Amino acid sequence: MRRLKRDPLERAFVRGYQFGLHGKSRDLCPFTLPSVRQAWLNGWREGRGDQWDGLTGTAGIHRLNQINAVG
Template sequence: MRRLKRDPLERAFLRGYQNGIHGKSRELCPFTHPSTRQAWINGWREGRGDNWDGLTGTAGIHRLNQLRAVS
């Protein structure tokens, strides 16, 4: 059975989230297309907020799984 690819905007969001939760700079966004870049930055903002709230380690993994389930 073929595996379906995930939505590129969802993937960009999750990659941005992972960068944000690890405290990386917003300037590291690898995307140039406006909508994909915006999805990445939105994920980065969520990740930075969770980082500031202390959701790192195991708590961050659970939060990431919740984000994937909602999408």
């Protein structure tokens, strides 16, 4: 049985979220395709917002599970 691959935009969003949550720069975005890059940046913004709200470490575990469960 073959596993279905996840949507590339969703994967980019989650990767961007993780970068933002860890306080990394948005200049580190590895994507050049505009739609995928936009999804990554949206995730990055969401992650930065959660970092600023203090949702890092054990306080943000429930949020990270919600982000990873999308789709």
